[in-house]
Amino acid sequence: MTSGLDQSGIRRVNTAAALRALAVSAEALTMTALAERTGLSRRTIELILVALVDAGWVAELDRVPLSGGAGRPPRRFELRAQHALLAAVRVNTLEGAAVVSDVRGNILGRARRALREYHDPRSTLDDAADLVREALVDAGGTVDRLRAGAVASGGAIDADGVVRRLVFTEHWAGVDLPAELGSRIGIPWFADNDANLGALAERWRGVARDHDDVVWAQLGSRAGLGILIRGAVHRGFEGAAGEIVEAASMRAGTLDDHPIAWLTSPVPSERTFARGRVEAARAGDPAALAEVDEFVEHTVSILTTLSWTIAPSLIVLSGGMEDAADVLLPRVRERMRAARNPDIELRATSLGPDGPLIGALKFALDRMDTQLFGPVVHDA
Numbered sequence: 001m002t003s004g005l006d007q008s009g010i011r012r013v014n015t016a017a018a019l020r021a022l023a024v025s026a027e028a029l030t031m032t033a034l035a036e037r038t039g040l041s042r043r044t045i046e047l048i049l050v051a052l053v054d055a056g057w058v059a060e061l062d063r064v065p066l067s068g069g070a071g072r073p074p075r076r077f078e079l080r081a082q083h084a085l086l087a088a089v090r091v092n093t094l095e096g097a098a099v100v101s102d103v104r105g106n107i108l109g110r111a112r113r114a115l116r117e118y119h120d121p122r123s124t125l126d127d128a129a130d131l132v133r134e135a136l137v138d139a140g141g142t143v144d145r146l147r148a149g150a151v152a153s154g155g156a157i158d159a160d161g162v163v164r165r166l167v168f169t170e171h172w173a174g175v176d177l178p179a180e181l182g183s184r185i186g187i188p189w190f191a192d193n194d195a196n197l198g199a200l201a202e203r204w205r206g207v208a209r210d211h212d213d214v215v216w217a218q219l220g221s222r223a224g225l226g227i228l229i230r231g232a233v234h235r236g237f238e239g240a241a242g243e244i245v246e247a248a249s250m251r252a253g254t255l256d257d258h259p260i261a262w263l264t265s266p267v268p269s270e271r272t273f274a275r276g277r278v279e280a281a282r283a284g285d286p287a288a289l290a291e292v293d294e295f296v297e298h299t300v301s302i303l304t305t306l307s308w309t310i311a312p313s314l315i316v317l318s319g320g321m322e323d324a325a326d327v328l329l330p331r332v333r334e335r336m337r338a339a340r341n342p343d344i345e346l347r348a349t350s351l352g353p354d355g356p357l358i359g360a361l362k363f364a365l366d367r368m369d370t371q372l373f374g375p376v377v378h379d380a
Contacts, residue, residue, distance in 0.1 A: 011048075014040055018048045019057065022079040023104055023365075028061050030074040049077055056083050081106065085141045087149035087185075088360035089128045090194055092222075093118045093168055094266045097357060098131035100139040103147070105205075105361045107354075109139025119169045121180070129184035143185060148367070150360035151177045151191040154224070156239040161191030164238040167245050190363055195242055195319075196233045197359030198349070199226030202316050204362045206355065207347045211314040215306055216355070218319025219299050220264030226359075227310060244302065260295035263320040271320060278324040292327055299328070300335040307341040318349040 021037040022029060029037070035045045052058040059080050063073035081102035089098040097112040111134035117123045128151065136143065155166035161178040177191035199216035202208035208228075216226035225242035227234040234241050262274035280288035303315060321328060325348035333346055349355055 014038070014044060015048050015052070018045060019052070019079065022058065022077065023081075025078075028076040028078040030076055032074065034077070053077075056080065079103065082108070083145075084147040085136070085139065085145045086361055086364050087132045087135065087146055087187075088152065088357045088364070089132050089149065089181075090152040090356050090360065091115060091118070091124055091128055092154060092194075092266045096124070096127050096131050097353075098128070098135040099354075099357050099361070100132070100135040100141060100146075101361050103365070105358070105365060107358075107361075109135040109137070109141065111135040111138060119171050121172055121175050125175075125177075125180045125184065129181065132185060146185065146187050148188045148190070148364045149181065149185065150197075150364040151181055151189060152194040152197045152356040152360045153177060153191060154194055156243050157191055157193050157235075158239045159235060161189070165240070165243070167243070188367075190360075190367060192233065192360075192363055193224070193226065193235075193239060193242065194356040195224040195226035196235065197226065197357075197363060198318055198351075198355040199228045199316070199359070200233060200362050201351055201355045201357075201359035202318075202349060203228060203231060205358055206316070206349060206351045208314055208316055211312075211345075213310075213312040213314070215310060215312045215315045216318050216349075217303070217306075217315055217321075218264050219302055219317075219321065220261035220295075220319070221258070221270070222264040222266065222319065223302075224319075225306070227312075229310075258291070258295060258298075260291050260324070261298075263323055265320070271323075274320075275323055278327055281327055292324075292331065296328065296331045296335060299332055300339065303332070303336060303344075304339055304341055307336070307344055311342060312344060314345045314347060316347055316349050318351075318355060320353075322348040322352060 017038045018034060021034055031042055031045050035042045049058060053060055057080060058077050061076045061078060065073055081104045084103050086101050086103060087098065089096065094114060096115050099107045100109040101107045111131045115124050115127050132149065155172060156164045158164055161176065163172045163175045163177065166172040178189035181189040195216055195218060199214050202216055203214055208214045212231045214228040218224050223245045225244055227242050259274055259277045262270035265271050277288050277291055281292045329346055329348060351358055
């Protein structure tokens with residue numbers, strides 16, 4: 001695993017492994033436990049911990065006496081989760097939102113407001129950077145404590161974070177999101193499609209923790225899919241996977257004026273209207289029920305295609321569809337069974353609109369080995 005690395009590189013990899021183990025542990029770890037989890041020698045762990053305590057990343061806790069009082073209590077260590085901060089920012093056609101978290105992904109600060117002009121990438125990215133700064137203030141943090149950030153955006157975004165295609169405007173094509181945000185806030189940045197990050201969030205902290213092959217589905221006046229295969233985001237060629245709004249034959253974007261489809265609209269008044277129609281359907285209103293059934297037929301036609309192509313074990317309805325889960329899910333399940341589709345499980349997101357932001361935090365955390373924690377290691 002470390003072949004070809006010099007001693008400095010090996011120390012960096014080993015330190016990252018120790019930090020990752022501390023980050024995912026729900027409790028303090030002894031040296032012995034940390035050595036077992038990382039596969040490193042106890043002496044290597046001891047040297048790493050000394051350096052990390054000195055650098056402020058790790059705290060050594062008071063010793064806890066052993067039961068019966070026999071023997072010397074072991075030394076215990078835990079990650080100082082707020083020693084460093086992460087940022088996540090999401091932009092859609094009308095609004096931006098940002099969160100700041102500690103290195104365990106616990107959200108400490110938020111900011112949200114309308115964008116000035118989405119069709120102007122420069123203006124939108126200026127707004128995104130301002131939102132991160134506002135979230136930092138809300139978290140009581142400063143820019144110097146930020147270690148990394150991630151951007152959630154619409155469109156086909158490649159593995160480098162470059163926007164390859166965006167259905168609503170051509171102005172974003174070729175925009176390097178990590179580079180642009182990095183020029184505004186000087187930390188490592190990453191970027192991915194918001195649906196991909198929504199799927200990542202569901203498997204991390206949402207309803208997909210027990211599944212590896214997952215589709216995060218937003219179907220309505222805004223349509224897109226986030227796809228996980230064996231737990232990893234599937235982007236496809238130039239990030240095009242899941243951008244079904246571009247696929248004319250799937251008719252994913254044909255419900256712009258359908259009242260139930262407005263559940264996924266970025267326009268607040270449209271979302272409110274859609275929720276009102278759902279409430280009317282709950283009350284048994286025939287016209288509203290007919291609107292729901294029409295929307296369900298549209299949804300099932302798309303999910304049927306997914307069932308026989310991607311064939312995930314779980315589809316998560318998201319992007320606003322969760323607001324009508326009690327009305328939509330039973331009907332969609334019934335129609336899926338009637339169509340003799342594979343017995344794929346359907347659930348509604350538990351994360352709501354935070355999903356892509358939480359996924360963006362996870363996206364940054366997954367890269368902490370080389371980007372976030374490596375620089376704390378110094379040559380002897």
